[in-house]
Amino acid sequence: MKDPDISRRTLLKGMAVASLVMAGFGMSRIFRPGRASARAGVPLGVAHEWGxxxxxxVGSPHVKIPETLPPEMRRWFPRKWQAFFNAxxxxxxxxxxxxxxxxxxCQMSSVIEVLRxxxxxxxxxxxxxxxxxxxLDSAFPACGAQLYPRDPLLVVGDKAIETxxxxPFRRRERFGIRRALDRRVERGGNSVISMPPLVPSRGVAPGGHxxxxxxxxxxxxxxxxxxxxxxxxSNPEGVRWLAGCLGPGYRVHGVRLNSGFLHLDCCLSTPRPGLAVVCRDAFPDxxxxxxxxxxxIDVSAAEALEGFACNGLILDEKAMVLADEVPRVADRLRAAGQEVMEVPFDAVTFFGGSLRCWHQALVRESTL
Incomplete structure (x- = not known):
């Protein structure tokens, strides 16, 4: 199928919101051919965080700042970004x-060179x-960012999922991801599963049913x-949906977090089997x-939320890249036997995410 013609799907006001959201996301469930290069015949696949x-x-510095910041974001967005947003x-x-x-x-390009x-x-x-x-701009004003492709796409085993x-305004991110990966996905023989769209519960409010x-x-x-x-x-319905999508070969565990943390990768990292970097303040249970x-390796809430100590980029079981804002944590990882490359990444973390948020693993090879 072809990608949706977004220019002809501008959302109408009022009661048309829900119906057009559902129509827009039922249009395309695979990436069509494009210009991206690929390793022929290698399917997407991720079995472990440390593979x-x-x-x-990876993300890019293309950001369109919203005209209004939803109040739900203010619970976890860095205060320095909120001031920048207001200005x-x-x-x-x-x-x-x-x-x-x-x-x-420049910081992103430097990490790309490390990866290459x-x-x-x-x-x-x-x-x-x-x-x-x-x-959807008549319901959600034009804004968006291509900084953090971790969230809109998920690769588990050989399944690629558009989450x-x-x-709702973050739904726009998937279109650029499709353009970046279209030929790669096709050559690997993968199809992309799109989650069912939400039905907004209160007009333009976030979330929904x-x-x-x-x-x-x-x-x-x-x-x-x-x-x-x-x-x-994520919500409990998302946990149940993922478990059903993956089937009985997987065990999907919902993990309750304190509301001061946005995502699990803000407070937990697993650089290798048997080793975890954790902020225990995030886990009430x-x-x-x-x-x-x-x-x-226990880290403080400040190290997790301000220094993104749990949000590194894992290269393999022995090596990772970490933002240079948490030297104490980097030293403890080295003491535990890990190779750690510290890189400047403050221009990216300024917007609320670090190296794990900035990259989405497509293929990880694992010996386990």
Whole structure:
């Protein structure tokens, strides 16, 4: 099927919102051919967080700042970003702060070189087109970012899933991801499963009736999957939907989080089997049982929320990339036997996500 013609699907006001949302997301469930290169015949596949990274989709510094910030975001968005938002509402990042845009692009490019030096094939999200920014714009004003492809796409085993996000305006992100990966997905023989769309419950309010699942909430630990439930993103219906999608060969565990954390990968990382970086303040019920017996590197809430200590980019069981804002945690990882490359990434973390948010693993090779 062809991609939806977004320019002809501008949302009508009032009662038409729900029907057009459902129509728009039933239109395309596979990526069509395009120009991206691919390793012929290699399907997408991720069995473990720590599998050797071979292919990844990464973000780009294309940001259109919203004119209004939903109050639900203010619970977890960095305060420094909220001030920036108030000063530059409605602008693109390159218009609002050209120096920040250039620093962000430079920092991202440096990490891309690290990945390529390690033999990783890298795909990058493109800027949104005017038609994509205009999708649903009569209900959700034109805004969007291609910083964090972790959330709209999820790869588990050989399944690639377009997820359903809590904030409806983030649905626009999937169109750029489709353009970045269209030929790659086809050559690998994968099809992409689209989650059922939400039916908005209160006009333009976020959330709605149905399953919500965001990739930042999902950690893949072999046949055990952890899904964070902070109340800010994924919901229990999303956990049940994912379990049904993957089938009886997987065990999908919902993990309750404190509401001050957005996603599970803000407070938990598994660099290798048996080793976890955790912020215990985020887990009111304690750590998930499947981590019993694991060695843990405990981090403070400040290190997790401000330094993104749990949000690194895992290259393989022995090596990872971490933002240079948490040197104490990097040293503890090295003491535990990990190779850690610290990189400047503050221009990216400024917007509320770090290295795991910025990349989506497409192919990880694992010995387990």
């Amino acid at each position: 050797t990274l071979k292919e990844a989709l 530059h509402a409605g602008k693109s990042l390159v218009e609002a702060d050209p120096a920040l845009y250039q620093r962000m692009d 030096d390690r033999g990783v094939t890298v795909y990058r999200t493109p800027a949104m087109t005017p038609a994509e920014l205009g999708y 359903e996000l809590f904030f 149905g399953a919500i699942l965001e990739g930042g909430d999902v950690l893949v630990l072999g046949r055990d999957l952890l899904v964070g439930l902070s109340g800010n993103a 304690g750590l998930p049982q499947c981590l019993d017996g694991w060695k843990t």
